[in-house]
Amino acid sequence: MKLNSKYFDSIRVAPKRAAEAASEEKHPQCQWKGCGRPAPYRAPKGRGHDGEYYCFCVDHVREYNAAYNYFDGMSDAEVVDFQKDAMTGHRPTWKVGANSWAHGTNARQSGASGNAAAGFRPHDPHGLFAERARQARDAPVAERRVLKPIERKSLEALHLPETASKAEIKARFKELVKRHHPDSNGGDTRSADTLREIIQAYNYLKKAGLV
Template identity: 35%
Template sequence: MATKQSRLHGRVEGAQARCAVPGCAQPGEFKAPLQPANFDGPGAWRFLCLDHVREHNAKYNFFDGMSCEEITRAQSPLAGWERPSRRFAANGADPPPRWSDFSDPLDAIATRFNGIHEAARPSRFSKSERRALSVLGLGEDADRHQLRKRYSGLVRRYHPDKNGGDRSHEGRLGEVIEAYQLLRKSAAFA
Protein backbone atom coordinates (compact mmCIF):
# COMPACT_ATOMS: atom_id res chain seq x y z
CA MET A 1 0.00 0.00 0.00
CA ALA A 2 0.92 3.66 0.08
CA THR A 3 3.45 5.08 2.50
CA LYS A 4 3.57 8.82 1.88
CA GLN A 5 1.37 11.34 0.07
CA SER A 6 2.90 14.09 -2.05
CA ARG A 7 1.78 17.62 -1.28
CA LEU A 8 1.96 18.79 -4.89
CA HIS A 9 -0.74 16.99 -6.87
CA GLY A 10 -2.14 14.08 -4.89
CA ARG A 11 0.33 11.44 -5.98
CA VAL A 12 0.93 8.79 -3.34
CA GLU A 13 4.63 8.08 -3.44
CA GLY A 14 5.68 4.53 -2.83
CA ALA A 15 2.34 3.04 -3.88
CA GLN A 16 2.82 -0.64 -4.59
CA ALA A 17 -0.52 -1.43 -6.22
CA ARG A 18 -1.28 -1.45 -9.92
CA CYS A 19 -4.04 0.71 -11.43
CA ALA A 20 -7.46 -0.69 -10.46
CA VAL A 21 -8.84 -0.35 -14.01
CA PRO A 22 -8.85 -3.83 -15.65
CA GLY A 23 -6.17 -4.20 -18.31
CA CYS A 24 -4.06 -1.21 -17.17
CA ALA A 25 -0.45 -2.06 -16.28
CA GLN A 26 0.49 1.43 -14.92
CA PRO A 27 1.23 1.90 -11.20
CA GLY A 28 -1.78 3.07 -9.12
CA GLU A 29 -0.40 6.25 -7.57
CA PHE A 30 -3.61 8.26 -7.06
CA LYS A 31 -6.46 7.57 -4.62
CA ALA A 32 -10.04 7.76 -5.88
CA PRO A 33 -13.26 6.84 -4.03
CA LEU A 34 -15.05 3.72 -5.23
CA GLN A 35 -18.43 5.44 -5.55
CA PRO A 36 -17.93 9.13 -6.28
CA ALA A 37 -21.66 9.93 -6.52
CA ASN A 38 -22.41 8.59 -3.02
CA PHE A 39 -19.14 9.48 -1.35
CA ASP A 40 -19.58 10.50 2.30
CA GLY A 41 -16.56 10.41 4.58
CA PRO A 42 -13.34 8.48 4.20
CA GLY A 43 -15.06 5.51 2.58
CA ALA A 44 -13.34 2.95 0.39
CA TRP A 45 -10.58 3.91 -2.02
CA ARG A 46 -9.01 2.47 -5.11
CA PHE A 47 -5.69 3.38 -6.68
CA LEU A 48 -5.58 4.65 -10.24
CA CYS A 49 -2.85 5.70 -12.66
CA LEU A 50 -2.58 9.34 -13.75
CA ASP A 51 -4.61 8.90 -16.96
CA HIS A 52 -7.44 7.01 -15.24
CA VAL A 53 -7.62 9.38 -12.26
CA ARG A 54 -7.97 12.30 -14.71
CA GLU A 55 -10.80 10.43 -16.41
CA HIS A 56 -12.38 9.69 -13.02
CA ASN A 57 -12.16 13.35 -11.95
CA ALA A 58 -13.65 14.56 -15.23
CA LYS A 59 -16.73 12.38 -14.64
CA TYR A 60 -17.15 13.41 -11.01
CA ASN A 61 -19.90 15.99 -10.37
CA PHE A 62 -20.69 16.87 -6.77
CA PHE A 63 -23.95 18.55 -7.77
CA ASP A 64 -25.20 15.63 -9.88
CA GLY A 65 -28.87 14.96 -9.03
CA MET A 66 -29.38 18.20 -7.05
CA SER A 67 -32.06 20.80 -7.77
CA CYS A 68 -31.15 24.46 -8.37
CA GLU A 69 -32.17 25.35 -4.80
CA GLU A 70 -30.01 22.56 -3.33
CA ILE A 71 -27.02 23.69 -5.40
CA THR A 72 -27.49 27.30 -4.24
CA ARG A 73 -27.69 26.19 -0.60
CA ALA A 74 -24.57 24.00 -0.99
CA GLN A 75 -22.62 26.89 -2.50
CA SER A 76 -23.69 29.33 0.22
CA PRO A 77 -20.91 30.46 2.58
CA LEU A 78 -23.21 29.51 5.47
CA ALA A 79 -23.75 25.93 4.26
CA GLY A 80 -23.53 23.48 7.13
CA TRP A 81 -24.07 26.03 9.92
CA GLU A 82 -27.79 25.30 10.17
CA ARG A 83 -27.10 22.00 11.88
CA PRO A 84 -27.64 22.01 15.65
CA SER A 85 -24.62 21.63 17.87
CA ARG A 86 -24.39 20.27 21.39
CA ARG A 87 -23.37 22.31 24.40
CA PHE A 88 -20.14 21.51 26.16
CA ALA A 89 -20.73 19.43 29.25
CA ALA A 90 -19.95 21.06 32.58
CA ASN A 91 -19.29 17.61 34.16
CA GLY A 92 -20.19 18.87 37.60
CA ALA A 93 -17.79 21.83 37.52
CA ASP A 94 -18.72 25.23 38.83
CA PRO A 95 -20.34 27.50 36.28
CA PRO A 96 -17.87 29.79 34.52
CA PRO A 97 -17.65 33.43 35.59
CA ARG A 98 -19.58 36.09 33.72
CA TRP A 99 -17.34 37.70 31.10
CA SER A 100 -18.83 41.11 31.85
CA ASP A 101 -17.24 41.03 35.33
CA PHE A 102 -13.75 41.24 33.81
CA SER A 103 -11.97 43.77 31.64
CA ASP A 104 -9.39 41.18 30.53
CA PRO A 105 -10.60 37.76 29.28
CA LEU A 106 -7.46 36.10 30.63
CA ASP A 107 -8.44 37.22 34.14
CA ALA A 108 -11.78 35.46 33.67
CA ILE A 109 -10.07 32.26 32.56
CA ALA A 110 -7.64 32.37 35.48
CA THR A 111 -10.51 32.96 37.92
CA ARG A 112 -12.43 30.01 36.49
CA PHE A 113 -9.57 27.59 37.12
CA ASN A 114 -8.17 28.96 40.40
CA GLY A 115 -10.36 26.62 42.44
CA ILE A 116 -9.09 23.56 40.58
CA HIS A 117 -5.48 24.21 41.56
CA GLU A 118 -6.45 24.96 45.16
CA ALA A 119 -8.47 21.74 45.43
CA ALA A 120 -5.67 19.65 43.92
CA ARG A 121 -3.09 20.89 46.45
CA PRO A 122 -3.42 19.26 49.89
CA SER A 123 -3.88 21.70 52.73
CA ARG A 124 -1.21 22.08 55.37
CA PHE A 125 -3.92 22.83 57.98
CA SER A 126 -6.41 20.57 59.70
CA LYS A 127 -10.14 21.31 59.63
CA SER A 128 -10.07 23.01 63.06
CA GLU A 129 -7.02 25.06 62.04
CA ARG A 130 -8.76 26.20 58.86
CA ARG A 131 -11.75 27.29 60.98
CA ALA A 132 -9.39 29.19 63.29
CA LEU A 133 -7.83 30.92 60.27
CA SER A 134 -11.28 32.03 59.12
CA VAL A 135 -12.04 33.40 62.63
CA LEU A 136 -8.91 35.53 62.33
CA GLY A 137 -9.69 36.44 58.71
CA LEU A 138 -6.54 34.86 57.30
CA GLY A 139 -5.99 32.64 54.28
CA GLU A 140 -4.00 29.40 54.11
CA ASP A 141 -1.02 31.30 52.71
CA ALA A 142 -0.53 33.23 55.99
CA ASP A 143 2.80 33.03 57.81
CA ARG A 144 3.69 33.42 61.51
CA HIS A 145 4.27 37.18 61.19
CA GLN A 146 0.85 37.77 59.57
CA LEU A 147 -0.79 35.58 62.23
CA ARG A 148 0.75 37.59 65.08
CA LYS A 149 -0.04 40.95 63.45
CA ARG A 150 -3.67 40.01 62.78
CA TYR A 151 -4.12 38.65 66.32
CA SER A 152 -2.74 41.86 67.87
CA GLY A 153 -5.04 44.02 65.77
CA LEU A 154 -8.15 42.02 66.65
CA VAL A 155 -7.32 41.96 70.38
CA ARG A 156 -6.94 45.76 70.34
CA ARG A 157 -10.27 46.09 68.54
CA TYR A 158 -12.32 43.76 70.77
CA HIS A 159 -10.70 44.09 74.26
CA PRO A 160 -12.85 46.18 76.63
CA ASP A 161 -9.80 48.03 78.00
CA LYS A 162 -8.89 49.22 74.49
CA ASN A 163 -12.36 50.17 73.16
CA GLY A 164 -13.71 52.37 75.97
CA GLY A 165 -15.14 49.63 78.22
CA ASP A 166 -17.53 48.21 75.60
CA ARG A 167 -18.11 44.60 76.72
CA SER A 168 -20.39 43.65 73.80
CA HIS A 169 -17.47 42.10 71.89
CA GLU A 170 -16.20 39.77 74.64
CA GLY A 171 -17.56 36.68 72.85
CA ARG A 172 -15.75 37.58 69.69
CA LEU A 173 -12.57 38.33 71.69
CA GLY A 174 -12.76 34.84 73.22
CA GLU A 175 -13.01 33.28 69.75
CA VAL A 176 -9.99 35.27 68.54
CA ILE A 177 -7.86 34.23 71.54
CA GLU A 178 -8.90 30.58 71.20
CA ALA A 179 -8.11 30.59 67.47
CA TYR A 180 -4.70 32.17 68.05
CA GLN A 181 -3.80 29.67 70.81
CA LEU A 182 -4.63 26.79 68.46
CA LEU A 183 -2.71 28.24 65.50
CA ARG A 184 0.43 29.32 67.35
CA LYS A 185 0.99 25.67 68.34
CA SER A 186 0.25 24.42 64.84
CA ALA A 187 2.96 22.52 62.95
CA ALA A 188 2.20 24.68 59.90
CA PHE A 189 3.63 27.73 61.72
CA ALA A 190 6.62 25.94 63.24
Protein backbone atom coordinates (compact mmCIF):
# COMPACT_ATOMS: atom_id res chain seq x y z
CA MET A 1 0.00 0.00 0.00
CA LYS A 2 1.30 3.46 -0.89
CA LEU A 3 1.88 5.90 1.93
CA ASN A 4 -0.11 8.57 0.14
CA SER A 5 -3.04 6.27 -0.46
CA LYS A 6 -6.46 7.35 0.76
CA TYR A 7 -6.84 3.95 2.45
CA PHE A 8 -3.70 4.45 4.54
CA ASP A 9 -5.25 7.39 6.39
CA SER A 10 -8.30 5.29 7.34
CA ILE A 11 -6.27 2.73 9.32
CA ARG A 12 -6.39 3.31 13.04
CA VAL A 13 -3.95 1.51 15.39
CA ALA A 14 -5.01 1.13 19.00
CA PRO A 15 -2.69 3.11 21.22
CA LYS A 16 -0.38 1.23 23.63
CA ARG A 17 -2.14 2.65 26.63
CA ALA A 18 -5.49 1.27 25.46
CA ALA A 19 -3.96 -2.19 24.94
CA GLU A 20 -2.48 -2.14 28.45
CA ALA A 21 -5.82 -1.10 29.90
CA ALA A 22 -7.57 -3.96 28.12
CA SER A 23 -4.98 -6.40 29.47
CA GLU A 24 -5.50 -5.12 33.03
CA GLU A 25 -9.25 -5.64 32.73
CA LYS A 26 -8.83 -9.15 31.33
CA HIS A 27 -6.27 -10.49 33.86
CA PRO A 28 -5.99 -10.08 37.64
CA GLN A 29 -3.08 -8.32 39.28
CA CYS A 30 0.18 -10.14 39.88
CA GLN A 31 0.27 -11.72 43.34
CA TRP A 32 3.99 -11.12 43.74
CA LYS A 33 4.53 -8.77 46.65
CA GLY A 34 4.89 -5.20 45.43
CA CYS A 35 3.87 -5.96 41.81
CA GLY A 36 0.60 -4.78 40.41
CA ARG A 37 0.99 -5.68 36.75
CA PRO A 38 -1.49 -7.93 34.90
CA ALA A 39 -0.99 -11.60 35.74
CA PRO A 40 -1.98 -13.85 32.79
CA TYR A 41 0.20 -16.77 33.99
CA ARG A 42 -0.68 -19.38 36.60
CA ALA A 43 1.77 -21.26 38.85
CA PRO A 44 0.88 -24.20 41.13
CA LYS A 45 0.91 -23.49 44.86
CA GLY A 46 2.70 -26.76 45.60
CA ARG A 47 2.27 -30.18 47.19
CA GLY A 48 -0.90 -30.46 49.24
CA HIS A 49 -2.59 -27.70 47.26
CA ASP A 50 -3.50 -29.55 44.09
CA GLY A 51 -5.70 -27.49 41.79
CA GLU A 52 -4.71 -24.19 43.43
CA TYR A 53 -2.60 -21.61 41.57
CA TYR A 54 -0.92 -18.23 41.97
CA CYS A 55 -1.34 -15.56 39.29
CA PHE A 56 1.90 -13.91 38.18
CA CYS A 57 3.18 -11.65 35.46
CA VAL A 58 5.70 -13.04 33.01
CA ASP A 59 8.77 -11.90 34.98
CA HIS A 60 7.61 -13.17 38.33
CA VAL A 61 6.28 -16.50 37.01
CA ARG A 62 9.75 -17.18 35.62
CA GLU A 63 11.33 -16.33 38.96
CA TYR A 64 8.80 -18.47 40.82
CA ASN A 65 9.32 -21.47 38.52
CA ALA A 66 13.11 -21.23 38.81
CA ALA A 67 12.88 -21.64 42.61
CA TYR A 68 9.92 -24.07 42.67
CA ASN A 69 10.54 -27.38 44.47
CA TYR A 70 7.67 -29.85 44.67
CA PHE A 71 9.57 -32.02 47.17
CA ASP A 72 10.25 -29.20 49.64
CA GLY A 73 9.76 -30.54 53.18
CA MET A 74 10.14 -34.24 52.22
CA SER A 75 12.98 -36.47 53.38
CA ASP A 76 15.27 -38.24 50.93
CA ALA A 77 13.53 -41.58 51.60
CA GLU A 78 10.11 -40.03 50.94
CA VAL A 79 11.35 -38.51 47.69
CA VAL A 80 12.72 -41.88 46.53
CA ASP A 81 9.43 -43.64 47.39
CA PHE A 82 7.44 -40.97 45.55
CA GLN A 83 9.58 -41.26 42.43
CA LYS A 84 9.31 -45.06 42.52
CA ASP A 85 5.51 -44.93 42.79
CA ALA A 86 5.35 -42.31 40.04
CA MET A 87 6.70 -44.90 37.57
CA THR A 88 3.38 -46.82 37.89
CA GLY A 89 1.16 -43.78 38.21
CA HIS A 90 0.91 -44.32 42.01
CA ARG A 91 -1.16 -47.47 41.41
CA PRO A 92 -0.65 -50.73 43.39
CA THR A 93 1.53 -53.37 41.73
CA TRP A 94 2.19 -57.08 42.32
CA LYS A 95 4.87 -59.56 41.44
CA VAL A 96 4.63 -61.53 38.19
CA GLY A 97 2.21 -64.44 38.58
CA ALA A 98 0.21 -62.82 41.38
CA ASN A 99 -2.95 -60.73 41.31
CA SER A 100 -5.04 -58.64 43.63
CA TRP A 101 -6.98 -61.67 44.87
CA ALA A 102 -3.72 -63.38 45.90
CA HIS A 103 -2.83 -60.35 48.01
CA GLY A 104 -6.34 -59.80 49.35
CA THR A 105 -6.60 -56.33 47.84
CA ASN A 106 -9.97 -56.95 46.21
CA ALA A 107 -11.31 -58.46 49.40
CA ARG A 108 -10.36 -55.32 51.30
CA GLN A 109 -11.79 -53.06 48.62
CA SER A 110 -15.12 -54.87 48.65
CA GLY A 111 -15.21 -54.93 52.44
CA ALA A 112 -15.16 -58.72 52.50
CA SER A 113 -13.20 -60.82 54.98
CA GLY A 114 -10.59 -63.40 54.03
CA ASN A 115 -13.10 -66.25 54.26
CA ALA A 116 -15.60 -64.41 52.07
CA ALA A 117 -12.90 -63.72 49.48
CA ALA A 118 -12.02 -67.42 49.38
CA GLY A 119 -15.63 -68.23 48.54
CA PHE A 120 -16.01 -65.51 45.93
CA ARG A 121 -18.39 -66.26 43.07
CA PRO A 122 -18.68 -64.19 39.90
CA HIS A 123 -21.94 -62.51 39.00
CA ASP A 124 -23.70 -65.01 36.74
CA PRO A 125 -27.33 -63.89 36.16
CA HIS A 126 -27.87 -66.23 33.18
CA GLY A 127 -26.19 -69.28 34.72
CA LEU A 128 -23.59 -69.53 31.95
CA PHE A 129 -20.66 -70.35 34.24
CA ALA A 130 -22.76 -72.78 36.28
CA GLU A 131 -23.82 -74.64 33.12
CA ARG A 132 -20.25 -74.99 31.91
CA ALA A 133 -19.16 -76.28 35.31
CA ARG A 134 -22.00 -78.83 35.30
CA GLN A 135 -21.05 -80.03 31.80
CA ALA A 136 -17.44 -80.45 32.90
CA ARG A 137 -18.52 -82.52 35.91
CA ASP A 138 -20.98 -84.64 33.93
CA ALA A 139 -18.66 -85.24 30.96
CA PRO A 140 -18.26 -89.02 30.57
CA VAL A 141 -14.85 -90.49 31.15
CA ALA A 142 -14.88 -91.81 27.60
CA GLU A 143 -14.65 -88.25 26.25
CA ARG A 144 -11.45 -87.60 28.16
CA ARG A 145 -9.74 -90.98 27.59
CA VAL A 146 -6.58 -91.38 25.56
CA LEU A 147 -6.83 -94.20 23.02
CA LYS A 148 -4.08 -96.41 21.70
CA PRO A 149 -3.67 -96.55 17.91
CA ILE A 150 -5.17 -100.05 17.69
CA GLU A 151 -8.15 -99.00 19.83
CA ARG A 152 -8.74 -96.02 17.57
CA LYS A 153 -8.51 -98.26 14.49
CA SER A 154 -11.02 -100.71 15.98
CA LEU A 155 -13.52 -97.90 16.54
CA GLU A 156 -13.00 -96.75 12.96
CA ALA A 157 -13.80 -100.27 11.79
CA LEU A 158 -17.15 -99.95 13.57
CA HIS A 159 -17.62 -96.42 12.12
CA LEU A 160 -17.65 -94.90 15.59
CA PRO A 161 -15.97 -91.77 17.03
CA GLU A 162 -13.32 -91.94 19.73
CA THR A 163 -15.86 -90.75 22.31
CA ALA A 164 -18.28 -93.64 21.72
CA SER A 165 -19.77 -95.13 24.89
CA LYS A 166 -20.09 -98.83 25.72
CA ALA A 167 -23.78 -98.82 24.82
CA GLU A 168 -23.04 -97.19 21.45
CA ILE A 169 -20.33 -99.76 20.67
CA LYS A 170 -22.62 -102.69 21.48
CA ALA A 171 -25.50 -101.25 19.46
CA ARG A 172 -23.29 -100.54 16.44
CA PHE A 173 -21.76 -104.05 16.61
CA LYS A 174 -25.18 -105.70 16.53
CA GLU A 175 -26.25 -103.46 13.66
CA LEU A 176 -23.17 -104.23 11.54
CA VAL A 177 -23.31 -107.98 12.23
CA LYS A 178 -26.88 -108.09 11.05
CA ARG A 179 -26.09 -105.98 7.98
CA HIS A 180 -22.98 -107.90 6.84
CA HIS A 181 -23.98 -111.45 7.79
CA PRO A 182 -23.60 -113.80 4.77
CA ASP A 183 -27.21 -114.95 5.14
CA SER A 184 -28.36 -111.38 4.56
CA ASN A 185 -26.10 -110.90 1.52
CA GLY A 186 -26.62 -114.13 -0.42
CA GLY A 187 -23.32 -115.67 0.68
CA ASP A 188 -21.20 -112.73 -0.63
CA THR A 189 -17.57 -113.36 0.39
CA ARG A 190 -16.89 -109.62 0.70
CA SER A 191 -19.54 -109.38 3.39
CA ALA A 192 -17.92 -112.30 5.19
CA ASP A 193 -14.54 -110.52 5.20
CA THR A 194 -16.13 -107.32 6.50
CA LEU A 195 -17.98 -109.27 9.18
CA ARG A 196 -14.74 -110.92 10.28
CA GLU A 197 -13.05 -107.51 10.60
CA ILE A 198 -16.00 -106.16 12.63
CA ILE A 199 -15.91 -109.11 15.04
CA GLN A 200 -12.16 -108.78 15.55
CA ALA A 201 -12.47 -105.06 16.25
CA TYR A 202 -15.29 -105.64 18.72
CA ASN A 203 -13.42 -108.39 20.54
CA TYR A 204 -10.33 -106.15 20.89
CA LEU A 205 -12.40 -103.27 22.27
CA LYS A 206 -14.02 -105.71 24.72
CA LYS A 207 -10.62 -106.99 25.79
CA ALA A 208 -9.38 -103.41 26.26
CA GLY A 209 -12.29 -102.71 28.61
CA LEU A 210 -14.08 -100.24 26.32
CA VAL A 211 -17.16 -102.49 26.07
